[in-house]
Amino acid sequence: MPGWACLTISNLERRMNITSFAQRVFLSLFLLSAPAVWANQQVIPSAPQLAAKSYVLLDAASGKVLVENNGDQRLPPASLTKLMTAYIATLEIRKGKIGEQDLVPISEHAWRTGGAASGGSTMFLPLNSQATVDDLLHGVIIQSGNDASIALAEYIAGSEDAFADMMNETAARLGMSNSHFMNATGLPHPEHYSSAHDMAILARAIINEDQQHYAIYAQKEFLWNNIKQGNRNLLLWRDKTVDGLKTGHTEEAGYCLVASAVRDGARMITSVFGTVSESARAAETQKLLTYGFRFFETRTFYKQGQELAQAQVWKGAVRQVKAGLASDLSLTLPKGQLEKLQAGMVFNPQLTAPIAQGDVIGKVEVKLGEEVVHSTDLIALDAVEEGSFFRRLWDSISLFFFGLFN
Numbered sequence: 001m002p003g004w005a006c007l008t009i010s011n012l013e014r015r016m017n018i019t020s021f022a023q024r025v026f027l028s029l030f031l032l033s034a035p036a037v038w039a040n041q042q043v044i045p046s047a048p049q050l051a052a053k054s055y056v057l058l059d060a061a062s063g064k065v066l067v068e069n070n071g072d073q074r075l076p077p078a079s080l081t082k083l084m085t086a087y088i089a090t091l092e093i094r095k096g097k098i099g100e101q102d103l104v105p106i107s108e109h110a111w112r113t114g115g116a117a118s119g120g121s122t123m124f125l126p127l128n129s130q131a132t133v134d135d136l137l138h139g140v141i142i143q144s145g146n147d148a149s150i151a152l153a154e155y156i157a158g159s160e161d162a163f164a165d166m167m168n169e170t171a172a173r174l175g176m177s178n179s180h181f182m183n184a185t186g187l188p189h190p191e192h193y194s195s196a197h198d199m200a201i202l203a204r205a206i207i208n209e210d211q212q213h214y215a216i217y218a219q220k221e222f223l224w225n226n227i228k229q230g231n232r233n234l235l236l237w238r239d240k241t242v243d244g245l246k247t248g249h250t251e252e253a254g255y256c257l258v259a260s261a262v263r264d265g266a267r268m269i270t271s272v273f274g275t276v277s278e279s280a281r282a283a284e285t286q287k288l289l290t291y292g293f294r295f296f297e298t299r300t301f302y303k304q305g306q307e308l309a310q311a312q313v314w315k316g317a318v319r320q321v322k323a324g325l326a327s328d329l330s331l332t333l334p335k336g337q338l339e340k341l342q343a344g345m346v347f348n349p350q351l352t353a354p355i356a357q358g359d360v361i362g363k364v365e366v367k368l369g370e371e372v373v374h375s376t377d378l379i380a381l382d383a384v385e386e387g388s389f390f391r392r393l394w395d396s397i398s399l400f401f402f403g404l405f406n
Contacts, residue, residue: 073196082184315391
């Protein structure tokens with residue numbers, strides 16, 4: 001049986017007309033985290049030790065955690081909670097369930113809990129007034145308004161408690177396994193918690209799923225009802241590559257910041273919990289961003305749906321099926337390692353029609369030396385219907401004799 005077909009990633013990237021790869025039975029793979037695989041390939045400096053309770057550095061393209069300390073520890077997230085509030089609101093807008101120009105009434109609960117008299121972050125919404133969904137979304141993201149968060153929650157779900165249920169369902173869908181929400185604001189509650197890793201996962205979803213609304217996170221100030229308030233994310237002023245996301249602070253949580261930046265086409269996400277001051281959360285976050293961009297690089301080699309190869313099909317109306325990826329193939333490695341990668345494609349043996357579009361028909365394996373650093377599904381880009389009676393009969397005979405001699 002032919003061997004495993006491989007090319008360096010850089011060569012694979014240039015060869016867009018690949019038409020055949022060796023087929024073999026797929027062997028079990030070890031999907032190793034990036035730091036573990038690459039540690040013995042290239043020595044890079046130790047990650048910075050931050051003055052924070054927990055933190056994570058995440059590569060946005062691949063979702064790989066590059067640096068973490070107590071990343072899964074359950075901690076009070078304070079106003080980082082509003083990332084979930086805003087995320088659900090934008091989901092509802094994209095689904096057409098609410099409109100950006102819908103007028104939202106400001107209830108007594110929103111006013112008393114999050115208004116001017118509450119002593120917390122507020123948009124200064126008057127009792128029994130109205131504000132558009134779009135204005136409230138800006139008030140949540142830029143001004144961190146507790147009143148705006150509650151008003152949106154009540155408009156979307158009927159009550160803040162019902163909205164909290166939506167938050168927890170959404171967290172479960174995203175894989176935020178160390179998060180539980182009791183309100184839309186992040187105001188202290190013993191059963192309200194999240195983790196640095198979970199907030200990085202949420203930030204990645206916000207960035208990847210809705211670029212239009214993500215642009216709000218980069219705005220430095222927002223004026224509503226003749227009251228102008230600035231964004232509390234100091235890095236928006238200090239680092240032009242930073243374009244989001246959100247700060248948080250309570251006495252129990254300390255000063256928290258989830259941030260993201262893009263340099264040379266690569267995006268990093270940081271999540272820092274429990275620093276001692278507003279300036280400290282910005283400075284500690286900057287250390288993580290500097291480390292990530294200095295010592296790692298990211299590349300997207302293939303896009304979802306791009307044809308990579310064609311595989312032989314038995315008993316089909318056509319003899320071959322186009323193969324591609326179910327999702328983008330993006331990898332992050334220490335700088336200098338990308339050119340050392342080799343990629344191979346492994347098709348499932350004896351692909352037989354009918355094959356539906358999207359069916360998994362094999363795997364792509366990416367290796368660094370002998371280590372498999374990434375594996376992802378190959379899918380059928382087109383459907384293949386069953387062939388004629390005589391085609392199926394002939395292929396059945398061919399497969400019988402093929403089995404005898406192989």
